[in-house]
Amino acid sequence: MAPGDGGRTMPAMTVLKSWGRDLAFHCVGLVTSIVGFTLWVTGVSVTLSLAITVVGLLAALVFFWLFRWFARIERRRAALVLGEPIAERYRRGQPGAGWFARLRAAAADPATWKDFAWTGICGVLGFTLAVIVLSLWSSVLYLISLPIWYWAPAPSMSLGFTDIDTLGKALACAGVGLLLVPVCGLIVRGLTRLELAAMVPLLRPPRGEELAERVDVLTTTRAGAVDAQAAELQRIERDLHDGAQARLVALAMSLGMAEDKLDSDPAQARELLAEARGEARTALTELRDLARGIHPPILADRGLEAAITSIAARSPLAVSIEADLPSRPPAAVEGAAYFVVTEALANATKHSGAHAVLVRLALRDGLLVVEVADDGSGGADAQGSGLVGLRRRVEALDGTLSVVSPPGGGTTLHAEIPSRR
């Protein structure tokens, strides 16, 4: 659950939830800090004592791995208060490298040493804070529950400076306890922030590497987008060359022959003219289809649902559409989603032998989710040129595309495209 999810509920609920999350964070922290402390002390002592031998190096590799494992758990623990785990990023080792090469790579990665640092710090700081937090909350809980203890057959109760010997005192303590709840909540909030302030910088990948990784992703997806665009242009050129352009040549040829025969054989000339008209009509249809394939006017005018309803109506398959689009995504996103659906429908018609197709469109958490599922024979090739082109188009918008197509089990295309402006 993300912080701020309670935006629609009462603010008091939100505050209580955040205190609850803080408490959970420290409860888990009590356990992990003990594990972390043990791990750190063992790791340092074992590795140092074996340091002069090869075994020491092996031990170091094992402990690097264990610290990494511990850091991974800690990143998830942070999700309890941050809403999402801290991002994890290590330098990629070379596949098939020997253990020594791995050790060197791990030792050269600053993230390894940060994991090591946090494992140690967590053992002390995390543990201390967890004990304080648990003591605070249990004291408050104790005060609030005093009237119950008072009724229960407890031998004697003391707060140190006074004995609880009357119901009035017990109730007063409970009142004080209730008043202390927000104080305690705020103190714990502060302690949580303190721990996060130490934890997040150590466990988060450095900004530079994050950017470098982003650059890698962008470089790949941009190259993919350029390829996809080139392939698309080539397809359009091919369609024009073999379609409308060839029709027009044939049309001109028919007209030429008709002209040639006008005097000598008017009947055949008339026939040729009729042929020419047919070719003109077909050329127009092909041009229209091509234009629709490039960017259908209805998509720009009426949006995704209308455009997909329109192609569904032309499809020979039984296409049902479930759309939940409260607002219109940006044009590029609509375009990509439209092509996912048209390509999926074309594949279903051509290859799968499907009878029915279900198209789902939904706008969820700033993501446009597009799903096209058919009941055909499955076994689609996810590396086929059509699907690769689609994937590149979707990835260029930072989206993802997955294909599930078990033989005999139908094909489902699932695309998610970020839709924020």
Added chain:
Amino acid sequence: MRVVIAEDLALLRDGMIRLLRDHGHEVVAAVEDGDALVRAVAGHKPDICVVDVRMPPTFTDEGVKAAVAVRERFPGTAVLIVSQYVEDTYAAELLADGKGGVGYLLKDRIADVREFVDAVERVAGGGTAMDPEVVAQLLTRHRRDDGPLDELTPREREVLELMAEGRSNAAIAGALVVTDGAVEKHISSIFGKLGLTVSDTDHRRVLAVLTYLQG
């Protein structure tokens, strides 16, 4: 005249077959790709092949490659390339062997039925038929600065350009609004400047055009 047609689009292939048959030519084979063209030429020994540039399997320049192969293996076979676009590189490849009997036309020209049939007949007879587009593109290619073409007057160039398209003297005279006699004078001057001595008039004509197109 015996013709082999290589064209993968059935619509256009059938149109050309009908058109050539209507004009009394025999289409001995109509094929869909370059390899089949070479086999058909080997089998039928046609007077001319009419070849589309873009054919299976790669849909790029199969037709040109096949045409060059045909001319290497069966010298004397005339080739007329018809295409929906003009690529001067292809024309240059065809002209590279310096022999006549080649043509390169946009498919648009087929609409002028008589002109198209004339072009087929002319190329089959060893002449040339270059689309004005092809000529224009070839002329914008790099040319030698010191070639014999530099000596031609602008008017002579115009005449040669029209000759490259395959026009007759009368047609050239009509296009330039001069008399037939003036055209003949320009042509003999061109022959002189290009160093083509009096022998077979038709052959000189083709050679002049080839010199012109190859820059």
